[in-house]
Amino acid sequence: GEDxxxxxxxxxxxxxxxVINCTYTDSSSTYLYWYKQEPGxxxxxxxxxxxxxxxxxxxxxxVLLNKKDKHLSLRIADTQTGDSAIxxxxxxxxxxxxxxxxxxxxxxxxRP
Amino acid sequence: xxxxxxxxxxxxxxxxxxxxLQCAQDMNHEYMSWYRQDPGMGLRLIHYSVGAGITxxxxxxxxxxxxxSTTEDFPLRLLSAAPSQTSVYxxxxxxxxxxxxGQGTRLTVV
Numbered sequence: 001g002e003d004x005x006x007x008x009x010x011x012x013x014x015x016x017x018x019v020i021n022c023t024y025t026d027s028s029s030t031y032l033y034w035y036k037q038e039p040g041x042x043x044x045x046x047x048x049x050x051x052x053x054x055x056x057x058x059x060x061x062x063v064l065l066n067k068k069d070k071h072l073s074l075r076i077a078d079t080q081t082g083d084s085a086i087x088x089x090x091x092x093x094x095x096x097x098x099x100x101x102x103x104x105x106x107x108x109x110x111r112p
Numbered sequence: 113x114x115x116x117x118x119x120x121x122x123x124x125x126x127x128x129x130x131x132x133l134q135c136a137q138d139m140n141h142e143y144m145s146w147y148r149q150d151p152g153m154g155l156r157l158i159h160y161s162v163g164a165g166i167t168x169x170x171x172x173x174x175x176x177x178x179x180x181s182t183t184e185d186f187p188l189r190l191l192s193a194a195p196s197q198t199s200v201y202x203x204x205x206x207x208x209x210x211x212x213x214g215q216g217t218r219l220t221v222v
Binding site for chain 1: 143145147152153154155157160162170202204206208209210211212213214215216
């Protein structure tokens with residue numbers, strides 16, 4: 001079946017690194033995504049990784065993909081108070097629907 | 113670049129009223145979709161379209177209709193609003209890995 005799971009909450013101190021984890025069940029996923037949602041706002045595409053890659057880095061963001069364990073992580077280096085938001089992991093299925101399956105989101109709180 | 117534009121941002125409806133949520137994209141993406149976001153449930157797919165003239169149902173299609181007469185536009189219609197349709201609605205547009213969302217429409221049905 002299709003399922004994406006994330007922990008609900010993460011609290012870090014400003015300047016530390018944050019690591020948000022996600023597990024998924026569908027081994028046929030093509031792309032895996034990280035979105036950021038601030039209060040009352042839409043979903044901002046942070047980054048995505050193709051399923052044949054194991055790492056992608058973009059400035060402060062590092063995505064790691066372990067296909068064997070179906071585990072995806074997002075590392076935010078030098079976390080700032082502006083990074084406080086809900087982070088959603090999503091997988092894209094390899095079928096004609098192109099739909100994204102979302103986790104329930106991880107709320108990141110950055111303490112000064 | 114506008115990306116994905118949704119209107120309105122906020123709407124209050126009475127039970128039984130109908131309305132259309134608008135979604136437009138300027139990226140020439142073939143694939144568009146509608147999701148609803150409810151507390152603690154992530155986003156769930158309502159309807160999607162893989163191109164002009166083609167639509168299909170997602171996980172939670174009941175009470176909603178869609179059409180896709182052009183590549184750019186993908187409106188979502190609520191036929192007879194119910195309190196269970198109180199939610200935040202997001203339109204998305206996608207081309208391969210690039211999947212962008214609009215800013216959302218916050219709908220309350222009273």
